[in-house]
Amino acid sequence: MALLVFVGSCLLADWAFTRGIILRPSSDSGRIQHLFLENSNEMPVFGSSKVLGLDLGLNAYNYGMEAASFEVTEVFLQIELAKPKTTPLIVELQFQDTGILGNEGRFIPFASETRFRQLLRRFHSLEWRYFVPGIRYFGYYDWYVKDYLNERTHVTQVTRGFVELLHPRPYDRTEFGEIVRARLQMTNGYFPDEDQNRRLIALITEHPQRLFFLIVSPYHSSYYVHFQNEEKLKAVEAKLAAFPNVVVIDWGRMHYPDQSFFDTQHLRREAAADFSQKLRDKINQVLRERNESAALEKTHQPVTVWHDDAMENPAAQIGCVNP
Numbered sequence: 001m002a003l004l005v006f007v008g009s010c011l012l013a014d015w016a017f018t019r020g021i022i023l024r025p026s027s028d029s030g031r032i033q034h035l036f037l038e039n040s041n042e043m044p045v046f047g048s049s050k051v052l053g054l055d056l057g058l059n060a061y062n063y064g065m066e067a068a069s070f071e072v073t074e075v076f077l078q079i080e081l082a083k084p085k086t087t088p089l090i091v092e093l094q095f096q097d098t099g100i101l102g103n104e105g106r107f108i109p110f111a112s113e114t115r116f117r118q119l120l121r122r123f124h125s126l127e128w129r130y131f132v133p134g135i136r137y138f139g140y141y142d143w144y145v146k147d148y149l150n151e152r153t154h155v156t157q158v159t160r161g162f163v164e165l166l167h168p169r170p171y172d173r174t175e176f177g178e179i180v181r182a183r184l185q186m187t188n189g190y191f192p193d194e195d196q197n198r199r200l201i202a203l204i205t206e207h208p209q210r211l212f213f214l215i216v217s218p219y220h221s222s223y224y225v226h227f228q229n230e231e232k233l234k235a236v237e238a239k240l241a242a243f244p245n246v247v248v249i250d251w252g253r254m255h256y257p258d259q260s261f262f263d264t265q266h267l268r269r270e271a272a273a274d275f276s277q278k279l280r281d282k283i284n285q286v287l288r289e290r291n292e293s294a295a296l297e298k299t300h301q302p303v304t305v306w307h308d309d310a311m312e313n314p315a316a317q318i319g320c321v322n323p
Contacts, residue, residue: 010134017137018109021148026158028106028147031063034161035076039083045161046073046080047092050217050265053272055162056280060090062161067102070094070196071122074203075115081207088211088287091200093240093248095216095233096191101125105140168268171259180222183264189228192236204243211245211290213283216252218275218308220264224253237305247286247306249279254308282306 022029035044043060045051052064063076073091080089101107101123110116111130120126130136137144150156157164204212214237241248260271267275 007134014133014136017141017144021144022109022137024148026151027144028065028103029109031061031161032076032106032110034061035063035079039085041085041087043087043090044076044080045090046076048073048094048098051090051092051215052163053267053269054217054276054279055159055164055273056090056276056283058280058283060160062163064092064161064163065102065106067098067100069098069100069102070193070200071119072102074196074199075119077203078115081203081210086209088213088283090213090215090283093214093216093237093250095189095252097193097196103140103143105137105143108136108140111136164269168262171268173258176258176261179263180220180258183220183222184225187228188223188226189230190233190236191229192232197236201240201243204240204246208245211247211287212243213286214240214246214248215279216250217279218254218256218267218271219252220258220261221253221255223264234305241305249282249306251275251279251306251308254278 021027023033024030025034038061041059043056043058045054045056045060045062045064047064048068049064049066052062052066054062054064056062065072077089077091101119104120104123104125107116107120108130111120111126117126120130129138151158154166157166237248237250240246254275256267256271256275260268262268
């Protein structure tokens with residue numbers, strides 16, 4: 001009898017913790033659950049922490065995951081593209097895959113779902129206890145509780161998936177100088193995983209009814225000082241933009257001053273808001289132009305890779321007309 005009471009208590013606690021903490025709408029796991037349940041006209045945003053700070057409006061919902069590799073984004077895309085929707089998608093175009101899963105705790109509630117089970121297994125992170133309510137979260141409770149308290153104490157704010165630090169550490173010139181010096185010692189550039197590129201292209205070609213915005217958000221200028229394989233990057237972007245349902249917006253070189261960055265890859269609050277506005281305006285412009293072309297019964301769209309300098313200099317676009 002005592003054993004039954006103990007087991008029942010564990011199951012009840014697991015249910016309450018899952019519903020009240022882990023799957024609350026603003027958590028990473030809650031955003032994944034939203035991805036499963038949403039089937040309206042939302043415009044999803046997928047990628048790593050570089051897109052987490054983008055608040056685009058546009059009825060967009062941000063599914064960016066900190067430290068997540070393309071493997072994670074691919075699973076999210078598979079879930080989204082299985083829906084009977086025609087709304088556009090926004091997907092981060094990464095220069096180099098992180099190669100890691102990120103915090104696997106966010107995926108434990110979905111371990112029984114085939115795609116997430118395979119994802120965890122691919123990173124050698126699948127544990128038998130993830131299938132056993134009552135013990136599946138051991139080792140992760142502190143992470144879940146910290147995330148919950150950060151929101152409750154107004155450290156972070158989550159709006160439609162967009163994650164915002166409300167009280168970030170102030171800019172420190174000396175500290176940032178060290179970050180830049182460390183970046184300059186790193187190997188930076190475009191280092192693609194060809195298999196991942198093939199899988200992304202397969203998703204694009206298999207879903208012609210969905211328009212893919214492939215975006216690169218700003219990096220600090222130090223990232224580009226010794227940038228390798230730039231010609232390969234341009235070739236891949238042009239190849240992707242040649243698909244009729246793809247628009248590439250590479251604004252990685254868009255200039256922001258040092259004080260606009262947390263590090264060499266992530267924008268601070270004000271700069272992220274500014275970039276979000278610019279990206280929102282560009283997406284609206286592209287959608288408007290495509291709708292006008294459709295109204296004129298044009299069957300082909302111009303092939304364009306939008307770079308940051310194209311905002312001031314239209315000639316900086318890479319483009320041609322589809323045959």
